[in-house]
Amino acid sequence: MGFEEILEIPPYGLDKKQKDRLLTARLLELTRLHKEKCAAYERILSSIGFEIDKVKDFTEIPFLPVRLFKELELKSVKDDEVVKTVTSSATTGQSVSKIYLDRITSSNQQKAMVKIVSEFAGSSRMPMIMIDCPGVVKDRAMFSARGAGILGFSIFGSKKMYALDDKMRLDVEGLKAFLEKYGGQRILLFGFTFMIWQYFYKELVKLKAEGITFDFSNGILIHGGGWKKLSSEAVSEKEFRQCMNDVCKLEFIHDYYGMAEQTGCIYMECEYGHLHASVFSDVIIRRPIDFKPCGVGEKGIVQVVSTIPESYPGHSLLTEDEGVVEGIDDCPCGRKGKYFKILGRLKNAEIRGCSDTYAQKYGGAF
Numbered sequence: 001m002g003f004e005e006i007l008e009i010p011p012y013g014l015d016k017k018q019k020d021r022l023l024t025a026r027l028l029e030l031t032r033l034h035k036e037k038c039a040a041y042e043r044i045l046s047s048i049g050f051e052i053d054k055v056k057d058f059t060e061i062p063f064l065p066v067r068l069f070k071e072l073e074l075k076s077v078k079d080d081e082v083v084k085t086v087t088s089s090a091t092t093g094q095s096v097s098k099i100y101l102d103r104i105t106s107s108n109q110q111k112a113m114v115k116i117v118s119e120f121a122g123s124s125r126m127p128m129i130m131i132d133c134p135g136v137v138k139d140r141a142m143f144s145a146r147g148a149g150i151l152g153f154s155i156f157g158s159k160k161m162y163a164l165d166d167k168m169r170l171d172v173e174g175l176k177a178f179l180e181k182y183g184g185q186r187i188l189l190f191g192f193t194f195m196i197w198q199y200f201y202k203e204l205v206k207l208k209a210e211g212i213t214f215d216f217s218n219g220i221l222i223h224g225g226g227w228k229k230l231s232s233e234a235v236s237e238k239e240f241r242q243c244m245n246d247v248c249k250l251e252f253i254h255d256y257y258g259m260a261e262q263t264g265c266i267y268m269e270c271e272y273g274h275l276h277a278s279v280f281s282d283v284i285i286r287r288p289i290d291f292k293p294c295g296v297g298e299k300g301i302v303q304v305v306s307t308i309p310e311s312y313p314g315h316s317l318l319t320e321d322e323g324v325v326e327g328i329d330d331c332p333c334g335r336k337g338k339y340f341k342i343l344g345r346l347k348n349a350e351i352r353g354c355s356d357t358y359a360q361k362y363g364g365a366f
Contacts, residue, residue: 001025003108006307011115011278012335016328019337023282024058026307027315031061034313037076041313059284059293063303063318066261069097077102077311086148088260099260102311109264109308112280113152119335120254120268121156121220127182128157129175131191131200135166145260146192152263153190153222163191163200170203172212179214186218189250193225197240204247217249224256224266237273257342261314265306267340272332274339281306283340285325286318299324299343320346 001022014022031052034041041064045052050062066088068074075082081102088097101109130150137147154160161178163171179187191200204214221244235243237255244250257275258266265281277283284293285300294300302323305316322343331339 001029003307003310006279007108007111007115009279011119011280012276012337014279015336016338019279019282020057022279023305023307024055027058027061027305028052028055030307030309030313030315031055033310034076034315038074038313040072040074041076058282058305058316061305061316063316064313065318066097066259066320069099069261069314070095073098073100074314075100075312082311086145086260086263088145097261099263099314100312105309105311108310110152110155112264112278112308113266114155116266116268116278116280117153117156117222120270121188121222122186124186125156125158126186126188126220127159127178128154128188128190129161129163129178130154130157131163131189131196133164133166133168134162145263148260148263149192149224149258150190156188156190164195168199170199172203172207175214179216183215183218186220187216189216189219189221191221191223193223193240193255195225196221196223196244197235201243201247208247214248217251219248219250220252220254221250222254222256222268224258259304259319261317262304262306262309264308265304270331270333270335270339274326274331274333275341276331276333276335277338277340279337280308283323283325283338285323285340294325296325296327301346302342322346 006022006026035045035052036042044064045062048062055061069088077100082100083103084101084106086099086101088099132146132150136144137151159182161171161174163175165171207213241253244253255269256266262281265278267275267277267281267283269275282305284303284305285298286292286303287294287300299322302319302321303317304319306314309315322345323340324343325338325340328338329336
């Protein structure tokens with residue numbers, strides 16, 4: 001099954017049986033592609049005696065640990081076909097993952113993200129505030145995960161501004177002017193959780209004490225990053241939402257889960273606080289003892305699969321996160337598919353999220 005066919009399906013329109021059938025067909029197709037085109041991937045499959053013709057379900061397809069992208073150059077296209085390289089987040093002294101994208105994979109990542117986010121924010125483009133600085137997207141050929149996220153989400157903006165300058169200072173006058181012009185419209189705000197907390201929320205608190213307030217009651221905030229799992233001093237998700245509402249009247253807030261190694265296949269949080277897997281991807285929770293799939297409600301290591309990657313073998317990856325599937329096809333929001341929760345980093349795993357990395361290097365505790 002080609003990716004263009006999958007794009008025609010509503011992002012949350014398939015039940016488990018239908019989706020399992022789709023994923024098995026597409027992921028087997030990608031496994032064959034990368035086995036043929038990526039010598040390192042072929043050697044990995046051969047070393048474990050993998051026989052592709054015996055696979056009956058996508059959960060039987062081997063996974064690569066995400067850390068392997070720090071150690072090996074994994075790509076299934078020629079060098080002159082690479083149009084963009086995305087690097088994962090890393091603190092000082094850590095190596096970074098490099099994800100090589102050709103034109104097709106890069107385009108399909110964007111198409112998938114548009115379909116997913118439109119289910120939560122609507123399909124119309126909106127005035128948009130990036131809660132970050134413009135310098136993070138200057139190099140269009142070599143992107144950090146943070147820059148890739150900002151550029152990817154910027155497609156939803158009709159008119160755009162960066163809330164911070166390159167010294168991470170809040171552009172107060174720019175925000176005032178933006179709200180004065182577009183305050184009566186639906187406004188999209190996007191950023192990474194720590195950046196929002198440290199450089200947006202905290203500055204708005206100071207300004208409010210001085211009598212300067214901002215009204216984002218027409219806004220919708222999409223954020224991700226994972227600092228809540230990093231530090232015992234971090235505020236809870238509930239507190240984060242309440243604080244944002246108190247300081248600037250933001251009510252519609254959606255967290256998301258995603259990673260540089262599978263850009264485009266983000267897992268958005270619904271109005272009931274559940275992260276959802278779309279038709280473009282899925283999560284499998286595996287037991288750390290034998291790596292067999294867990295049942296609903298059972299904690300384990302998060303594996304992610306994606307129907308998108310054609311330029312690199314990133315279609316089946318084992319993350320360094322712990323999670324739990326909370327249900328399948330029965331979320332109160334009405335979206336079909338798995339919904340799940342990320343419980344945090346595995347013990348001794350590297351800190352690597354966009355927000356976490358920035359916090360380690362520059363931010364300190366909250």
